[in-house]
Amino acid sequence: MEDGRTSDKVLEKIQEKIFSGEWKPGQKIMSETKLAEDLNVSRVSVREAIEKLAAFNIVSKKKGGGTFINDLGPSVYLNSLLPMLILNRDNYLEILEFRLITEPESAKLCAERCDDELIISLEKIYDNMKNYKDDIQKFTKEDLNFHTKIAEGTKNSLIIKINELLMNILEYHQRGLYETLGPKGGICEHKFILDAIKNRDSELAFIYSRRHAERTINDLKKLQT
Template sequence: MRAGDNKGQSLRVQIFEKLKNRIEAGTWEVGSKFPSENQLCNEYNVSRVTIRAAIQQLEAVGLVQTHQGGRTVVVRTHVRGAVSVLNPLQISNHEINIVKVLEYRMVVEKGTIGLAVQHITEDDLIALEEIFNMMLVHHDDIKKFSQADYLFHRKIAESSKNEILIQANQGIEEVLSSTMDTIVSLLGCAIGIRYHRLLLAALRVHDKATCEQLMEEHLQATIDGIKNFLEISKDPKEDQGE
């Protein structure tokens, strides 16, 4: 992991890697039931939050699937290369991976928040505060956290009061919300909490330059985190051309 990443995130990645390696080694066959959270907590001597996050990462890369009631099943036994790790989405028959989506967001959202800071109302700020509180409450529930994370960025777009930006955001809502799920599953909640707190404070004082700088830093940190995760997860055989 990069210097400065928190220990919880590092441990989550370690457990994910161990479980992924065991799945790829055939410890559990396709269709078989995955061990329960309690079993894995005892085996690896880590918290339920760490195990749950690792399982959500396994689900994000397509190795397992969790059903209603908490039952998790192995659905694949191998992840091939970076494209599979990113679980690419289909838009008009073109594959777009998460890094490409984040690069798009870097261009658009930096400008969007610069516009939003000039038009944001007190009601908008109250709504953003409520969404941020949802993120804090659900910091140990990746699905609910990612939903709140997406809503925070959508609300900034709405605060721009620019109908074209708002409609453009709505037009790719499925892509943005789906990639947010995977981003949070892979990187955890720390980056989102840190930058959303700072963004909210800068919006409250209508500091345009700081808002734009923070949004750029936020998305760049996310891009760097995803690229770092891909390096960790990369299949060594891919480098050998096999």
């Protein structure tokens, strides 16, 4: 009898064919029946694997027309990281350390590349943060929106996708930190980052973003001791 591990093995086999280039973007893959025969598994396991690939935007299913390989840009490849990130969602400090490396550079690129419309969006989000300083749940959402918008401003699909994956697992931890320490520090630091981006000062945007990440890490370490 097959279980979820069988469909995961099928998923790995199919991904190997796609990522190795054996199956090309736009190519229609073989039928579920043929795949099941070739891999010596049930059609149910094949179907489950294909559904997962479709959820990760690696393939597209056309009703009555079969399953096709999508064009695989960097952001699509990163979708396969999602299960790993979810499994390790409790290691908040490691995620913050990763943000310490990536977010200052993102802020720097955003200051260099973003358009005026994105700056207006950042200003609105920052205003929302101030308005929601007494509602930690809403405040946290706007905080994460702020960083998501900065990632969009880099105009780099890889940075945008990494940020998207991280934001999906950060909210719970971030909210807990703000509930303990309050939002005052975050409001002040986000203002510095916003002003640097508005002034197109990429170096200051980098510095203030790094200080913000460092302060968050230090606060977390103090709470853990």
